[in-house]
Amino acid sequence: MDHSLYFTEHHHQVREMVREFSRDQIAPVARELDRTSEFPWQNIKAMGELGLLGVPWSEALGGAGMDQLSYYITIHEMAKVDASHALTISAHTNLGTSPIVEFGTEVQQRQYVPLLASGKVLGGFGLTETGAGSDAGGTATTAADRGDHYLLNGSKVFITHAGVGEIFSVTARTEPGQGNKGITSFIVTKDTVDLEQCRGLGVGHAEDLPKTKGVRAGKKEDKMGWRASDTRELVFEDAVVPKENVLGKPGYGFINFLKTLDGGRIGIAALSLGIAEGAYEEALRYAGVRKQFGRFIGSFQAVSFQLADMAMEIEAGTHLLYHAAWLKQNGKPFKKEAAMAKLYCSELAMRTTTKAVQIFGGYGYTTEYPVERMMRDAKVCEIGEGTSEIQRIVIARQILGEVAD
Numbered sequence: 001m002d003h004s005l006y007f008t009e010h011h012h013q014v015r016e017m018v019r020e021f022s023r024d025q026i027a028p029v030a031r032e033l034d035r036t037s038e039f040p041w042q043n044i045k046a047m048g049e050l051g052l053l054g055v056p057w058s059e060a061l062g063g064a065g066m067d068q069l070s071y072y073i074t075i076h077e078m079a080k081v082d083a084s085h086a087l088t089i090s091a092h093t094n095l096g097t098s099p100i101v102e103f104g105t106e107v108q109q110r111q112y113v114p115l116l117a118s119g120k121v122l123g124g125f126g127l128t129e130t131g132a133g134s135d136a137g138g139t140a141t142t143a144a145d146r147g148d149h150y151l152l153n154g155s156k157v158f159i160t161h162a163g164v165g166e167i168f169s170v171t172a173r174t175e176p177g178q179g180n181k182g183i184t185s186f187i188v189t190k191d192t193v194d195l196e197q198c199r200g201l202g203v204g205h206a207e208d209l210p211k212t213k214g215v216r217a218g219k220k221e222d223k224m225g226w227r228a229s230d231t232r233e234l235v236f237e238d239a240v241v242p243k244e245n246v247l248g249k250p251g252y253g254f255i256n257f258l259k260t261l262d263g264g265r266i267g268i269a270a271l272s273l274g275i276a277e278g279a280y281e282e283a284l285r286y287a288g289v290r291k292q293f294g295r296f297i298g299s300f301q302a303v304s305f306q307l308a309d310m311a312m313e314i315e316a317g318t319h320l321l322y323h324a325a326w327l328k329q330n331g332k333p334f335k336k337e338a339a340m341a342k343l344y345c346s347e348l349a350m351r352t353t354t355k356a357v358q359i360f361g362g363y364g365y366t367t368e369y370p371v372e373r374m375m376r377d378a379k380v381c382e383i384g385e386g387t388s389e390i391q392r393i394v395i396a397r398q399i400l401g402e403v404a405d
């Protein structure tokens, strides 16, 4: 589609740069990394050098000094080739770094953001617990006030980068019986689990970053998709967190993390749309080369109509995505639009990848073509950062609130 409604010349250049990097560096290894579930440290280093791990942060904080739109374009473009790499950018930038940029003190920003924005170390966000998934207010991890520090006990599950990352924003209950208002967020640190490899490559580990005693990574998840992304438990065992690591005001952890998730949802929309477009482009190409009954399969109406629906829905998703991104970039309310973009694009990714596998026939069901990986990668987009059901709740509350107003 013609993106000129949303993109400047600079945005086109960003898109071209990410496209080239994804084609040259990610496409050749994506299938093998998916098979082995290995974390792509070599590519992480290259992404850091290109500024892709700190796209929207100021140069003063070690970032690339670009805008929000460039950040979403980066995720969108990379996900056309591989969702795991794109998720690393999204989880690291929005979930891992933005809470410190938005809610951190100047001292916290100076201490942590340059390490994250430059890609020197990876960050993450610990909200989900075994008893607190969609209901994030069910946080049971405790933070007991011990004078000059808090003592954290509990564990977070499904945390992206819990193993490979070193800096995390996490929530814990500081006031029992106070509901959502009793939750505070903290910055905690730990060593990466790939210490030797990271020291060798010069990425992923900061020797001089003080580490929080009592924080460690737990079991790694063996996932259906996003297999080259690291997902583990993050465990706190009498973790000693100094008071200066409280992130934002005490009691504001829940409300601040919900704000972080609003921006994250645009990121997952970008990632989902990228998967959908990647699968569509593969299917379109295949329909023009595969012959049955003496004809290209794309000439059968049943196949061409599927391609037509895919193309139409991708255009609709593109408008939802970049409209939400534009609102955020311009400081306008975007909660409803972010939820709509995330919901539509994630369900679109599932529909489109399923159709793409169908167009590839039996070959689509094998690892010879990337569409089966794309289909597996698409599913979690309907779950992470708020399930589809939760997005519908958010949208319903917003539109009913608008009526009441």
Ligand SMILES: Cc1cc2nc3c(=O)[nH]c(=O)nc-3n(C[C@H](O)[C@H](O)[C@H](O)COP(=O)(O)OP(=O)(O)OC[C@H]3O[C@@H](n4cnc5c(N)ncnc54)[C@H](O)[C@@H]3O)c2cc1C
Pocket: 091, 095, 124, 125, 126, 127, 128, 132, 133, 134, 135, 157, 158, 159, 160, 161, 223, 226, 231, 380, 383, 384, 385, 386, 387, 388, 389, 390
């Ligand atoms: C690969 C991966 C990476 C992740 N990364 C992170 C991360 O970095 N940080 C982090 O904090 N979390 C992360 N998560 C967790 C993710 O955000 C949660 O899995 C998600 O919010 C859903 O929570 P749950 O899995 O406990 O499901 P549940 O909340 O138990 O939901 C189960 C089902 O019930 C439905 N449901 C629940 N409540 C309602 C309701 N009120 N109305 C209607 N339906 C409802 C849900 O929609 C879903 O279909 C990740 C998850 C995955 C799979």
